[in-house]
Amino acid sequence: MPVYGLYVDGRWVASTQGKRAPDHNPADNTLIAYVHQATAPDVEAALESAQRASRAWADTRVGTKEALFFCLRDVIMTRRTEIQQILIKESGSAFKKALWEIDYVIDLIQTMVGEIRRIAGETMPTTIEGRVSMSFRQPLGVVLGICPFNSPFLLTMKKVVPAVAAGNAIIIKPSEETPLSGLLIADLFEEAGLPPGVLNVINAAVADIAPALTEDPRIKAITFTGSTRTGRLLAEGAARGLKRITLEMGGKGPLVVLRDADLDGAVRAATFGAFLHQGQVCMAGSRVIVDSSLYDEFCKRFVERTRQVKVGSPDREDTVVGPLIRISQCAFIAGQIEDAVSQGAVVRCGGGYNGSYFEPTVLTDVTPAMRIYHEESFGPVVSVLRAEDTGDALRLANDTSYGLSAAVMTENLSDAWYFAQNIEAGMVHINDSTISDEPHVPFGGVKNSGFGREGGRYSIEEMTELKWVTFQTAKPSFPF
Incomplete structure (x- = not known):
């Protein structure tokens, strides 16, 4: 029976305590793999790795980032059948639905490549003599993505791709129901040449590791897709740490x-x-x-x-x-x-x-x-x-x-x-279905369905910090 580890600092590792969980095929409940489960030392290793990698990745030139994503797109296209089979086997995705997920991710990657060169601020008029006033966007640092089981490839990539494109490192916690899909994403990025530490994937139950992650000061933002109940708990943790959080939760459309x-x-x-x-x-x-x-x-x-x-x-x-x-x-x-x-x-x-x-x-x-x-x-x-x-x-x-x-x-x-x-x-x-999504649109809800928006420039805005900067070209005059 295959046994899968964690992906930390660009390496495939076993959990420090050797804890493993079974992964089943929902179609017939057969066992398809065992997956290592992260505990506190593994979480700390992922945090250290992401924090270290985030600094260098934030300074990486846009051309290098674009080349990485084009390579990632080609890797996905080459491994299309393999990805489809994992989605069918692990998440119960129907044949055509699995292919739709893959096609969406390819479109998402191409969309975010276009956004990389548009991460920009602006110059602003000012009433102060000799002042130049401007703004620009900077990466947050380390982002935490907590992902669902229903479209595990698509919805995890909707978190990873914008976070990385914006210059952040990201730690992904896949659903307990679809751990292989999250590890697959790490494998694809590794083949595309992503530097170690920019993406870390740690599998575990949310309750086991969420408090350590959501309240750690090294995590600057949380992006979550899942149930309203879990989203509320994460929002409470984020509030204690004064972190920004994007929640995409349930619906009754x-x-x-x-x-x-x-x-x-x-x-x-x-x-x-x-x-x-x-x-x-x-x-x-x-x-x-x-x-x-x-x-x-x-x-x-x-x-x-x-x-x-x-x-x-x-x-x-x-x-x-x-x-x-x-x-x-x-x-x-x-x-x-x-x-x-x-x-x-x-x-x-x-x-x-x-x-x-x-x-x-x-x-x-x-x-x-x-x-x-x-x-x-x-x-x-x-x-x-x-x-x-x-x-x-x-x-x-x-x-x-x-x-x-x-x-x-x-x-x-x-x-x-x-x-x-x-x-x-x-x-x-x-005159359409309630189910509709494109990679560049502002995707998100209100009330118990969450807040914040994912997609295109809206994801970039969620995953960057807007900074105001002024330059004084003349000596300023102060009242005292």
């Missing part, structure tokens, strides 16, 4: 279907938004809010399309819904459905599971009294809600503690603009 919507288009958008990667997507459209005039017909067509969604092994090219990351999640979702049905909800299709495979499920007649109305399922389950009119649809869309991504289906420009302005979400998509 609304797809609003207004009275003049293209019904077939709405059904397609709802299907994609609900069932991509088994619904294990923070942007998932897990609530579909439909105008009462279209409600019955929408439900009929949506159920018909949902029944056609292919469930199967993630290594099959035609699979849409594969396994959930852990079997226990199936029981959690089943409990949500049981609670909803006991209070009057109707299961229109699905509702069952076999092992870690949960059937694509559509619920109707869902009310605020039910757990599933409020709780994130993180599975292939969608609730269809009836709206009496446009105002009621907006009320329902905002009736959640989350605020990541939302979508509105309408042919009416005024309604589209009204929802774009008034939905409480960080991202709103008109």
